[in-house]
Amino acid sequence: MRATEGRAGLVLLSPLSGWSTPLDEVPDPVFAGRMLGDGLALDPTGTTLHAPCDGEIIALPESRHAVTLRSDSGAEILMHVGIDTVALGGAGFEAHVQQGQRVAAGERLITFDLDLIARRAKSLLTPILLMEGCGFAVVRSIESRELAVGDVLMEIAPVGEAGGRGGIAGPGEAREEGGESEIRRVTVALEHGIHARPAAQIAGALKLLTGEVRLAARGRSANARSTVALMKMGVHKGDEVEIRAGGRDAATAVNAVAALLTEVHGSDARPALIPPPGTAAQTAPAEVRAGSELAGVVASRGLAVGQAVPLAVHEIAVVQTGAGIEHETLQLERARSQVAARLQAARGAGRSTAQEIVEAHLALLEDPELTDSALALIARGDSAAYAWRGAIGDSIEALRALDDPRMAERVDDLRDLGRQVLLVLTGEAGAAPQVLPPEAILLAQELLPSQLVSLDASRLAGICLVAGGATSHVAILAAAMGIPALVALGTGVQRIHAGTPLLLDAEAGLLHVDPGADRLAAARRQLEIRAARLTAEREAAREDCYTADGRRIEVFANIGSLAEAQAAARNGAEGCGLLRTEFLFLERETPPSEAEQRAQYQLLAEALAGKPLTVRTLDIGGDKPIPYLPMPAEENPALGLRGVRTSLWRPDLLREQLRAILGVRPYDQCRILLPMITDAAEIRAVRVMVEEARAAIGRPEPIEVGVMIETPASALMAESIAVEADFFSVGTNDLTQYTLAMDRGHSELAARLDALHPAVLRLIARTAEAAQARKRMVAVCGGLASDPVAAPILIGLGVHELSAVPSVIPRLKALIRKLTMADCTDIARQALEQSSAEAVRELAARLAARQSEREPV
Ligand code: PEP
Ligand code: MG
Numbered sequence: 001m002r003a004t005e006g007r008a009g010l011v012l013l014s015p016l017s018g019w020s021t022p023l024d025e026v027p028d029p030v031f032a033g034r035m036l037g038d039g040l041a042l043d044p045t046g047t048t049l050h051a052p053c054d055g056e057i058i059a060l061p062e063s064r065h066a067v068t069l070r071s072d073s074g075a076e077i078l079m080h081v082g083i084d085t086v087a088l089g090g091a092g093f094e095a096h097v098q099q100g101q102r103v104a105a106g107e108r109l110i111t112f113d114l115d116l117i118a119r120r121a122k123s124l125l126t127p128i129l130l131m132e133g134c135g136f137a138v139v140r141s142i143e144s145r146e147l148a149v150g151d152v153l154m155e156i157a158p159v160g161e162a163g164g165r166g167g168i169a170g171p172g173e174a175r176e177e178g179g180e181s182e183i184r185r186v187t188v189a190l191e192h193g194i195h196a197r198p199a200a201q202i203a204g205a206l207k208l209l210t211g212e213v214r215l216a217a218r219g220r221s222a223n224a225r226s227t228v229a230l231m232k233m234g235v236h237k238g239d240e241v242e243i244r245a246g247g248r249d250a251a252t253a254v255n256a257v258a259a260l261l262t263e264v265h266g267s268d269a270r271p272a273l274i275p276p277p278g279t280a281a282q283t284a285p286a287e288v289r290a291g292s293e294l295a296g297v298v299a300s301r302g303l304a305v306g307q308a309v310p311l312a313v314h315e316i317a318v319v320q321t322g323a324g325i326e327h328e329t330l331q332l333e334r335a336r337s338q339v340a341a342r343l344q345a346a347r348g349a350g351r352s353t354a355q356e357i358v359e360a361h362l363a364l365l366e367d368p369e370l371t372d373s374a375l376a377l378i379a380r381g382d383s384a385a386y387a388w389r390g391a392i393g394d395s396i397e398a399l400r401a402l403d404d405p406r407m408a409e410r411v412d413d414l415r416d417l418g419r420q421v422l423l424v425l426t427g428e429a430g431a432a433p434q435v436l437p438p439e440a441i442l443l444a445q446e447l448l449p450s451q452l453v454s455l456d457a458s459r460l461a462g463i464c465l466v467a468g469g470a471t472s473h474v475a476i477l478a479a480a481m482g483i484p485a486l487v488a489l490g491t492g493v494q495r496i497h498a499g500t501p502l503l504l505d506a507e508a509g510l511l512h513v514d515p516g517a518d519r520l521a522a523a524r525r526q527l528e529i530r531a532a533r534l535t536a537e538r539e540a541a542r543e544d545c546y547t548a549d550g551r552r553i554e555v556f557a558n559i560g561s562l563a564e565a566q567a568a569a570r571n572g573a574e575g576c577g578l579l580r581t582e583f584l585f586l587e588r589e590t591p592p593s594e595a596e597q598r599a600q601y602q603l604l605a606e607a608l609a610g611k612p613l614t615v616r617t618l619d620i621g622g623d624k625p626i627p628y629l630p631m632p633a634e635e636n637p638a639l640g641l642r643g644v645r646t647s648l649w650r651p652d653l654l655r656e657q658l659r660a661i662l663g664v665r666p667y668d669q670c671r672i673l674l675p676m677i678t679d680a681a682e683i684r685a686v687r688v689m690v691e692e693a694r695a696a697i698g699r700p701e702p703i704e705v706g707v708m709i710e711t712p713a714s715a716l717m718a719e720s721i722a723v724e725a726d727f728f729s730v731g732t733n734d735l736t737q738y739t740l741a742m743d744r745g746h747s748e749l750a751a752r753l754d755a756l757h758p759a760v761l762r763l764i765a766r767t768a769e770a771a772q773a774r775k776r777m778v779a780v781c782g783g784l785a786s787d788p789v790a791a792p793i794l795i796g797l798g799v800h801e802l803s804a805v806p807s808v809i810p811r812l813k814a815l816i817r818k819l820t821m822a823d824c825t826d827i828a829r830q831a832l833e834q835s836s837a838e839a840v841r842e843l844a845a846r847l848a849a850r851q852s853e854r855e856p857v
Helices: 112-122 194-206 227-232 251-263 325-346 353-365 368-377 383-399 407-425 449-453 473-481 491-493 517-540 562-570 593-609 642-648 653-663 680-696 712-716 717-723 732-741 758-773 788-797 807-814 821-833 837-854
Strands: 011-012 017-024 037-044 047-048 055-059 066-072 074-079 093-095 108-112 126-131 136-141 152-158 182-187 211-218 220-223 240-245 293-295 297-300 302-308 440-444 460-465 486-488 503-506 510-513 554-558 574-581 614-617 670-674 705-709 727-729 776-778 801-804
Touching: 011 136, 011 353, 037 136, 055 227, 066 108, 074 227, 093 240, 093 837, 108 112, 108 460, 126 240, 182 491, 194 251, 211 251, 220 227, 220 574, 227 407, 240 251, 240 302, 240 717, 297 407, 297 473, 297 503, 297 510, 297 712, 302 460, 302 517, 302 653, 302 788, 325 368, 325 383, 325 440, 353 407, 368 383, 383 407, 383 717, 407 473, 407 614, 407 758, 440 491, 449 473, 460 517, 473 486, 486 503, 503 517, 517 807, 554 562, 554 807, 562 807, 574 593, 574 801, 593 614, 593 653, 614 642, 642 680, 653 670, 653 680, 670 680, 680 705, 705 717, 712 717, 712 732, 712 758, 717 727, 727 758, 732 758, 758 776, 758 821, 758 837, 788 821, 788 837, 801 807, 821 837
Parallel strands: 302 440, 440 460, 460 486, 554 574, 554 801, 574 614, 614 670, 670 705, 705 727, 727 776, 776 801
Antiparallel strands: 011 152, 017 037, 037 126, 047 108, 055 066, 066 074, 074 126, 093 108, 136 152, 182 240, 211 220, 211 240, 293 510, 297 486, 302 503, 503 510
């Protein structure tokens, strides 16, 4: 589609692929408060900014992080890639145009490094603004949608013949009035010169003042009311600027502008621990209408009906000046001990998700650097609360500066722990938690794990968050608690009144606001049916699983902790098809000893009450730094020392692990699974070590040794591998990544990384044929085994065992019991002939629909 310009206005095309988001969500009051202009923001998935219409580039700073375009009809459009990206000084940005150049709609303007910006900037949200005062207004904008480059983004139209400026002076004009004129020269102290934010602040400060105000520097002069003109001057830190104002308010104007130019931004600023009121949240306009729906991202699947309950939040007020070093040090110590005692009490036994979060908070609380840095601030005269907040803020900044996206979780932990200690320090910790009415659907800007666990879960039906990610700690916790949750719903959430009836569909990703009595009643019926079905399925899951025509299919569980082993037993797992032993090895300074490992494996074996336990040897590589396993730096860790390669590179670790597994009683409960196998020689090498370990501990019984089929090489070599291996377990997560050459953690490729791709299915089919020829058992333990839609295809391909996440086991068993082998082999044969994963999914969905017709509800 082309940008069209006519009497009715101008259509702006999306300059970037991404998710369109209301400006209110931009974490910067200048943008969220529309000080620069109206528009929306894009959460980019693409990396190139294109022209949204024909026009001329009127501003392009040296830092190349933003660009302003003037359309032929005079509309000025600012595109600002990310927030606080001026600080990158151009790193990660490449401009394809120059200031003054004409461009056509769709032409490339700037290319940027999405990863670098994600790591180093405050936010990736990219505001696309119609500049304040340019004489155009936004008529319609396409919000909360996935947009591709060139899709319609906004319609804009001129506001009246006078360019819409009404009685307010626009950038090109000045209010000439009598009075003195004022001139002042100042040296710019702004870290990044006059970029978008200070320009908006200067223009904003002058709004209520009369008279002309101009700035001059670098041989250029600009109307100080025009943000574009100010940005175009290209003023840097240290430049001398002349401020010249006329009219009645001249002195006030000069003072205001001088103050803004000489203010030191950034260096003293600490990230606010709790978002300050008065920013995005408070700019939210009118309430959300009954019958409307908000789209979000599913963080915890499920359906809920209930009433809106906004989370009660308040800013924790903190005074800066302390009452003496000794007093404040003692206060901090007391607060830390109080929080530590509470966390220790909540720690309990086992390793559930909540307990792991508590452990993370305890570890941070005991972090000497954090405490030392708070004490240093107290020694400077700060109060304990101010110092603690400062120390937490500094640590957050330091973590954000690391080039490691996994640190996002640590930042959340720090913020949460910071808040808990602050509440004690300010005497607010004892305050009663928010009382929830029954069937509460909680609405919040964000939610920290400690806030979630303080609420009465029996009254909490669902969670809706303005922001947040689907893999955050709070999302994982909500899923573990079985509470449906949607995140990234946008600021509409804040416009829903308390008590409004809500239908939360955390399956389709929609929040229905006051959807009417009929829909609510239908959803309640659906919930009752599901509850009854779940009870029946859980009950039936205790029995072994057979297809309708009597083929035995084992349904096992993947586990990575004792809590998961217990969940597996509760959900009717017939064994464990994959124990990821990494949990024992990560986040510690020394490797677990043989005795510690054996004790842990023994506990897990007992939790499974004698059912088979498949222990995978350590699957670790250069992507997960381990202090006691320093690895050579690798260009591409996914293709480097991983899985069995690491174990053979460090045989000392493998020997200890093998002895620990071999020591578990009863001897026939465990079997060994080797990750990342590519050929038979690797198995032979490990088998030699297994035999040595067996002799070392004096175990007479042999043990089964199976292999993960998760490299295309192992699938293609399955015949020769079957000679050495006792069983196969297909790891579809890695098999898909390596077959499709798509990184399994790549967010842009996530939708295409589908294990039902026919190429992956053909490798599984080949594996199953080779196994059958040697009478070996084939399991699937990758994510595909937990996808009920895939079960008939996998069974039809010849898979005997599915090892799934514990919670889906009852559903999976119920489904398999309705299948016949004829259904399965038929769909598997067709699936292999398809040309895409989508086509396979359609095929599987048709079978699932036929089955649900047969299903009694
Ligand atoms: C797999 O790759 O499918 C698998 C089960 O292993 P992991 O997800 O632990 O790499
Ligand atoms: Mg794997």
